Amino acid sequence: MRIVVVGGVAAGMSAASRARRTDPDATVTVFERGGEISYGACGLPYVIAGQVENFGDLIARTPNQMRERGIDVKVRHEVSGVDPSARTLTVHDRQSGRSVTEPYDRLLIATGSSPVRPDWARTGLVGVHVLRDLQDGLALKASVKGARRACIIGGGYIGLEMAEALREQGLDVTILEKGPEVAGRILDRLDQRRLRAEVEKHGVEVRCGLTVEALTGTHGRVTAVQTSEGPVETDLVVIAIGVRPNTALAEAAGVSLGKTGAVAVNARQETDVEGVYAAGDNCEAQHRVSGKQVYIPLGLTANRMGRVAGVNMTGGDAHFPGIVGTGIFRTFNLGVARTGLTQAEAEALGLDAASVDVDSTDHAGYFPDAAPIHVRMTGERGSGRLLGAQLLGQPHSVKRVDVVAALLHVGAGVEDLFGSDLAYAPPFSTTWDVLLVAADRLRRELGGEATPLRR
Amino acid sequence: MRIVVVGGVAAGMSAASRARRTDPDATVTVFERGGEISYGACGLPYVIAGQVENFGDLIARTPNQMRERGIDVKVRHEVSGVDPSARTLTVHDRQSGRSVTEPYDRLLIATGSSPVRPDWARTGLVGVHVLRDLQDGLALKASVKGARRACIIGGGYIGLEMAEALREQGLDVTILEKGPEVAGRILDRLDQRRLRAEVEKHGVEVRCGLTVEALTGTHGRVTAVQTSEGPVETDLVVIAIGVRPNTALAEAAGVSLGKTGAVAVNARQETDVEGVYAAGDNCEAQHRVSGKQVYIPLGLTANRMGRVAGVNMTGGDAHFPGIVGTGIFRTFNLGVARTGLTQAEAEALGLDAASVDVDSTDHAGYFPDAAPIHVRMTGERGSGRLLGAQLLGQPHSVKRVDVVAALLHVGAGVEDLFGSDLAYAPPFSTTWDVLLVAADRLRRELGGEATPLRR
Numbered sequence: 001m002r003i004v005v006v007g008g009v010a011a012g013m014s015a016a017s018r019a020r021r022t023d024p025d026a027t028v029t030v031f032e033r034g035g036e037i038s039y040g041a042c043g044l045p046y047v048i049a050g051q052v053e054n055f056g057d058l059i060a061r062t063p064n065q066m067r068e069r070g071i072d073v074k075v076r077h078e079v080s081g082v083d084p085s086a087r088t089l090t091v092h093d094r095q096s097g098r099s100v101t102e103p104y105d106r107l108l109i110a111t112g113s114s115p116v117r118p119d120w121a122r123t124g125l126v127g128v129h130v131l132r133d134l135q136d137g138l139a140l141k142a143s144v145k146g147a148r149r150a151c152i153i154g155g156g157y158i159g160l161e162m163a164e165a166l167r168e169q170g171l172d173v174t175i176l177e178k179g180p181e182v183a184g185r186i187l188d189r190l191d192q193r194r195l196r197a198e199v200e201k202h203g204v205e206v207r208c209g210l211t212v213e214a215l216t217g218t219h220g221r222v223t224a225v226q227t228s229e230g231p232v233e234t235d236l237v238v239i240a241i242g243v244r245p246n247t248a249l250a251e252a253a254g255v256s257l258g259k260t261g262a263v264a265v266n267a268r269q270e271t272d273v274e275g276v277y278a279a280g281d282n283c284e285a286q287h288r289v290s291g292k293q294v295y296i297p298l299g300l301t302a303n304r305m306g307r308v309a310g311v312n313m314t315g316g317d318a319h320f321p322g323i324v325g326t327g328i329f330r331t332f333n334l335g336v337a338r339t340g341l342t343q344a345e346a347e348a349l350g351l352d353a354a355s356v357d358v359d360s361t362d363h364a365g366y367f368p369d370a371a372p373i374h375v376r377m378t379g380e381r382g383s384g385r386l387l388g389a390q391l392l393g394q395p396h397s398v399k400r401v402d403v404v405a406a407l408l409h410v411g412a413g414v415e416d417l418f419g420s421d422l423a424y425a426p427p428f429s430t431t432w433d434v435l436l437v438a439a440d441r442l443r444r445e446l447g448g449e450a451t452p453l454r455r
Numbered sequence: 456m457r458i459v460v461v462g463g464v465a466a467g468m469s470a471a472s473r474a475r476r477t478d479p480d481a482t483v484t485v486f487e488r489g490g491e492i493s494y495g496a497c498g499l500p501y502v503i504a505g506q507v508e509n510f511g512d513l514i515a516r517t518p519n520q521m522r523e524r525g526i527d528v529k530v531r532h533e534v535s536g537v538d539p540s541a542r543t544l545t546v547h548d549r550q551s552g553r554s555v556t557e558p559y560d561r562l563l564i565a566t567g568s569s570p571v572r573p574d575w576a577r578t579g580l581v582g583v584h585v586l587r588d589l590q591d592g593l594a595l596k597a598s599v600k601g602a603r604r605a606c607i608i609g610g611g612y613i614g615l616e617m618a619e620a621l622r623e624q625g626l627d628v629t630i631l632e633k634g635p636e637v638a639g640r641i642l643d644r645l646d647q648r649r650l651r652a653e654v655e656k657h658g659v660e661v662r663c664g665l666t667v668e669a670l671t672g673t674h675g676r677v678t679a680v681q682t683s684e685g686p687v688e689t690d691l692v693v694i695a696i697g698v699r700p701n702t703a704l705a706e707a708a709g710v711s712l713g714k715t716g717a718v719a720v721n722a723r724q725e726t727d728v729e730g731v732y733a734a735g736d737n738c739e740a741q742h743r744v745s746g747k748q749v750y751i752p753l754g755l756t757a758n759r760m761g762r763v764a765g766v767n768m769t770g771g772d773a774h775f776p777g778i779v780g781t782g783i784f785r786t787f788n789l790g791v792a793r794t795g796l797t798q799a800e801a802e803a804l805g806l807d808a809a810s811v812d813v814d815s816t817d818h819a820g821y822f823p824d825a826a827p828i829h830v831r832m833t834g835e836r837g838s839g840r841l842l843g844a845q846l847l848g849q850p851h852s853v854k855r856v857d858v859v860a861a862l863l864h865v866g867a868g869v870e871d872l873f874g875s876d877l878a879y880a881p882p883f884s885t886t887w888d889v890l891l892v893a894a895d896r897l898r899r900e901l902g903g904e905a906t907p908l909r910r
Contacts (some may be wrong), residue, residue, distance in 0.1 A: 040819060040881065040886070042819075042886075046822065052822065052881075288876075299879055300877070322874075322876075328880045330883070335883070339878070366512040367501065367506075397851070399854070399855065401878050402877045402878055403858050405858075406858045406877070407862075409874060412865050416865050419864060421743075421756075421778045421780070421781045421860050421863075422861070423792055423794070423860065424753070424755045426507075428850065428853075428854050431754050431755055432755065432758065
């Protein structure tokens with residue numbers, strides 16, 4: 001059995017490792033276009049910030065370590081073509097410049113995603129960056145030295161994490177956001193405003209509702225972002241307006257894409273082309289709350305999909321369980337977490353949803369390090385189903401979002417959360433944890449009969 | 456409608472407040488034996504430690520505040536008798552020394568629990584303490600001044616919290632524990648040992664497997680604990696060997712106790728005597744994992760029971776949802792949490808259980824403040840049912856126990872936890888949160904078919 005994996009980061013390496021373990025007789029080969037494999041891309045902002053010392057710290061495994069485990073990793077190898085009827089790949093060795101044809105029995109396409117770069121971003125100016133892989137990180141870190149001002153285009157996860165990172169490096173930071181608020185696709189409006197207030201409190205200028213028209217510079221170096229509201233002078237630009245799935249290879253193989261534009265897979269991570277699997281940031285996933293296929297590329301999802309693919313490619317039977325839209329990030333001293341659907345997302349799906357907002361403290365109020373925590377919780381009228389939650393608070397306190405995520409995973413009701421025997425002692429929470437307080441208000445807001453999942 | 460509540464702390468005041476809200480026309484009277492109501496007894500160790508400044512900080516509401524809300528609170532009033540056929544109480548005013556007869560339509564017995572004091576504890580010696588109410592706290596705090604050495608008898612929640620508190624106050628501290636390890640009824644053996652190591656690391660002497668035979672002193676002041684292994688000299692003794700339910704009033708009313716020795720109630724918090732309800736630390740509760748009635752008196756449980764009773768006494772219909780045995784505490788820099796059943800508890804119930812132990816970090820390993828976290832997770836062979844978990848780690852990281860508690864509440868399987876879309880970013884967890892790693896190992900350990908709660 002010849003297993004070939006294209007892409008050696010989260011999904012690809014998870015799949016290769018799992019395939020290796022499941023079938024010791026299989027040949028497992030990984031082709032990675034870049035120079036490194038198996039690195040934690042989510043850690044890049046913290047290296048820029050100086051909170052993690054080296055980019056090398058983000059690397060979990062080297063190619064040599066993988067080879068010792070019997071996985072043939074080939075870096076700087078780009079797969080440029082595929083013939084699914086012959087089950088062969090055309091592989092271009094970027095160092096030697098040669099191309100060879102490689103056979104496969106099972107192929108995993110784990111080509112990930114790329115930062116969105118609109119036409120205005122294609123300038124060739126020095127000082128314009130995206131943040132996706134280790135090379136991007138190195139280039140950005142080098143640019144930070146000598147820069148005084150930075151413009152971050154896009155106020156999503158990466159943009160907000162980068163705002164902290166660049167402030168930590170002493171830069172004047174401006175976020176330019178097209179939408180009416182930051183975190184537009186992450187939170188409901190009230191929490192967006194609170195989040196912006198936190199970022200502004202740390203000296204970041206946030207400008208929303210404007211569009212970027214061009215990047216301009218002198219002597220080949222960026223000096224300004226031209227916007228619908230005039231120029232913003234800067235020494236450094238980070239473009240963080242989202243990612244799109246790398247689907248070229250899948251499309252070349254005749255694989256169908258879903259409505260989201262990402263690769264369509266079933267729960268076994270199979271595409272609609274025999275012998276071809278896909279996993280990671282190039283794929284869509286099923287959202288268990290909405291029931292829809294969605295494109296929400298994140299680290300755990302990629303790892304999990306890769307693992308499922310690795311099992312199935314070697315004759316096992318594993319199923320990707322879907323996601324519930326959980327996300328978490330930190331910016332400055334604020335932790336932000338969400339799971340399920342926001343009120344806006346629920347309404348867009350035509351659900352009869354209601355939300356409550358609760359402000360409490362994360363520990364007993366009299367306890368020395370008690371800090372504010374805000375929970376917005378959303379449920380469905382009629383069914384009493386839990387739909388989602390958004391949390392803002394001290395970073396470690398918003399990891400509570402996992403309680404809601406786990407209950408969403410099993411389709412639980414607001415009443416189930418309210419009835420849960422959550423842990424209480426003064427250093428850990430209020431007697432009624434803020435999640436219970438929110439669930440209580442929400443169940444009353446939803447009205448109707450309580451519908452526990454089971455007794 | 457005359458609602459009378461006996462006991463003005465967690466369950467009693469929750470019930471009174473809820474009754475007041477549910478039926479604005481009812482008369483709501485609370486008799487409290489002590490001088491304060493509505494205080495957070497769980498906070499007492501932190502006042503002793505000096506981490507919370509005043510005992511007064513623990514008081515959530517004063518009698519006057521409650522009276523302003525239309526609840527007639529009478530402190531220093533002890534209910535000494537009850538006639539359930541006439542629906543009257545005999546109430547002794549401890550200040551005036553007078554007794555009166557008070558009628559009721561619905562009676563809530565929320566008399567709480569008392570520290571266990573064996574015969575050897577009844578000495579009258581100065582410097583011998585328990586820690587249950589504010590007065591106990593004040594007395595202990597006064598004793599700490601001038602003391603150099605302290606003996607804590609009992610290595611459970613309170614004993615371990617007090618070990619930290621008394622070390623913080625600069626005392627030499629010895630824990631004397633009858634069982635073979637500390638936290639004997641909280642954790643499985645391995646975690647008991649790890650916990651003891653943490654306590655010892657902070658200079659606490661822990662002596663297990665010995666029994667206390669007497670407390671001895673000179674000039675009316677305690678100077679030694681006489682044990683089966685000889686005397687231990689001390690200036691101060693804290694007895695923390697558990698609590699027992701205060702059932703005298705319930706028994707006088709003809710109310711049945713359960714097998715645990717606490718008051719038996721149904722999910723509406725009704726006793727088997729008409730018009731008489733019970734809630735809080737004097738009651739047993741249903742354990743949703745074992746299905747048994749258990750006696751695990753804790754703060755959230757008491758508040759929740761009180762609330763349910765308050766609704767039902769005023770004509771509503773609320774149900775106590777049961778507990779899953781969640782507990783959490785901090786000692787020194789270690790957070791300890793548990794929920795569900797330990798392996799030992801599961802075996803004692805005749806369940807075919809298996810457990811796994813996982814050591815990981817609470818954040819991405821490369822992240823600056825990543826710290827060790829240990830998870831022991833227990834499940835049932837055959838059914839794949841999740842049975843429980845135990846966590847040791849940085850205090851804020853063990854609040855993750857709530858994820859397991861919520862899933863236990865709905866009867867979920869290990870597979871459900873493994874499939875959950877938990878939050879990941881480097882400042883918050885490893886890509887696979889330690890709970891997912893534990894669930895993965897456990898599902899493989901349990902073998903058999905995956906049994907998700909629902910798809």
